[in-house]
Amino acid sequence: MKVLVVGNGGREHALAWKLLQSPQVEQVVCVPGNGGTANLADCQNLPLAVDDFVGISQYALANNISLVVVGPEVPLAKGITDYLQAQGLMVFGPVRAGAQIEASKAWAKALMQEAGIPTAKAAVFTEAAAAKSYVQSQGAPIVVKADGLAAGKGVIVATTIEQAASAIDAIFQGQFGSAGEFVVIEECLFGQEVSVLALTDGLTIRPLLPAQDHKRVGEGDTGENTGGMGAYCPAPIATTELMARVQTDVLEKAIATLRSKGIDYRGVLYAGLMITPEGDFKVLEFNCRFGDPETQVILPLLATPLLDLILACVEQRLAAVPITWHSGAAATVVAASGGYPGDYQKGKVITGIDAAETAKVTVFHAGTKLNDQQQVVTDGGRVLNVTGTGENFQQAIAQAYTGLKSIQFEGIYYRRDIGHRVLSAE
Structure with a gap:
């Protein structure tokens, strides 16, 4: 069967890679995919936007796509599952009403409170003055969240009242786009x-x-x-x-x-x-x-x-259907563009990916693409996920960092302490 994967990140490369290990899958199409999925055997990229529901639907119906797997949250929040199902396609990913659980932190908080799920004490605000007054009454540290989707960056752990107030202003002034129509203020949890x-x-x-x-x-x-x-x-x-x-x-x-x-x-x-x-x-x-x-x-x-x-x-x-697992551990280290999560440059040629990959190391592409010379170049903040496996964490982490030594691009940055907690425990 043919499977279409929506998305262009490391997650989608990993999904395509894993789906192709399933005996029934003959081909994966990634929309739009990245430099890694472009070079993956039995995988092809389709240059459509993740929210081009009409284009995705037309391609899937015309090319006998049996299943659509949606990676990112944005198309789910916009209703891609609802649209494609209405065209008769099989889709993995919740409908728009269900995707609210991520698309609105306020909606999710209300659901948790209704369900009796343990969660942090919180309040929701639609204007800055009331939010700041609440912060003053609660004290710091405190957590300030943009309500909607903000690519994992809309959460500010404020250690002072002033920092919290600045975060509230930034959200309401549109730093996170439409995610800033509401602000959720939560107690700060530790652990x-x-x-x-x-x-x-x-x-x-x-x-x-x-x-x-x-x-x-x-x-x-x-x-x-x-x-x-x-x-x-x-x-x-x-x-x-x-x-x-x-x-x-x-x-x-x-x-x-x-x-x-x-x-x-x-x-x-x-x-x-x-x-x-x-x-x-x-x-x-x-x-x-x-x-x-x-x-x-x-x-x-x-x-x-x-x-x-x-x-x-x-x-x-x-x-x-039982879920079974291989023994051992896995660890991944993100190779990022210099300046991330702030401003960074794109188009830097990446070398050493093939040398990095072994039986114990897989490189999943995140922010990459092929340039006109068919070279893999940087195309995002998080560029590569170098993943190692081993019998234990020490081996898995060592494999990932060994793989990273082979990879080079201008401005490469990665943390050198991934897994520090588990290594100290071992």
Whole structure:
């Protein structure tokens, strides 16, 4: 069968790579794809925008596409699943009503409160003065969030009242576009973040292995928030006992509450958790899609064919399909453009990718494209995800950094401490 993957990041390269390992998949088409998917065997890029629903639909219908897998949150929030399903196409990804769980932090917070899901105390504001007054009454540190989609950058952990006020002004003044129509102010939680990505067919929900992302741009988890500078899996802090509680207190409650609202949610439900030093947890946010870069460490460990799981979700028979895993660990390190998450240059030639890849190292392209000379060049802030696997975290992380030594482009930047928590624990 032919599968179309919507998106152009490292997550979509990983999805295409994993889908092509499924025996039934003969070809993957990526819209628009990147330099990595362009060079992937049995994969081709289609130069359409991710929100060109008409173009995607017409191509899929004319070229016998059996399944559309949607990677990014933006087309899901705009209703790509609703549109393509109306044209008779099979789609993996929630409908627009379900995608609100990521598209509006205020909507998601209300859902969590209705469902009784443990989460941070919060309030929602539509104008700056009231938000600032609330911050004054609560004190700092405090978390300021743009309500809508902001590419992972719309969350500011303010350590002072003044910093919180500046964040509120920035959001309402449009720094995050339409994401700044509402502001969500939350209590600041302390601990370690863990990403739990779960697959659901709207009735059954099954978690994948927990992963831990590294959000901050600087080593020692310092500096600005990013879309993620690296990740490892499975995250040991998410113990078997904790995951059992997440299943009952978060995942099942969320799906049941969505269903009670008449929302048939099929796809990925991704819970971002804060785990306290005492071993308790609260939900920081929900996302409506595979995480990035978490997908790049989860999928290398997945033994069950990805296609089998996706079809089981779409066809509402997930309860009958077991999820099995390879032993060991995986880690990915993001090679970014100099200046990210601020301003950065594009078009820098990348060398050494082939030399980096081994049986234990896979390079997933994120912000890359092919230039007119068919060279791979930089085309984004997060450029590559160098993923290593091994019997343990020490081996997996070492493989990723060994692979990185072969890769060069002007301005390359990456954190040298990915996995520091788990290495110190080992």
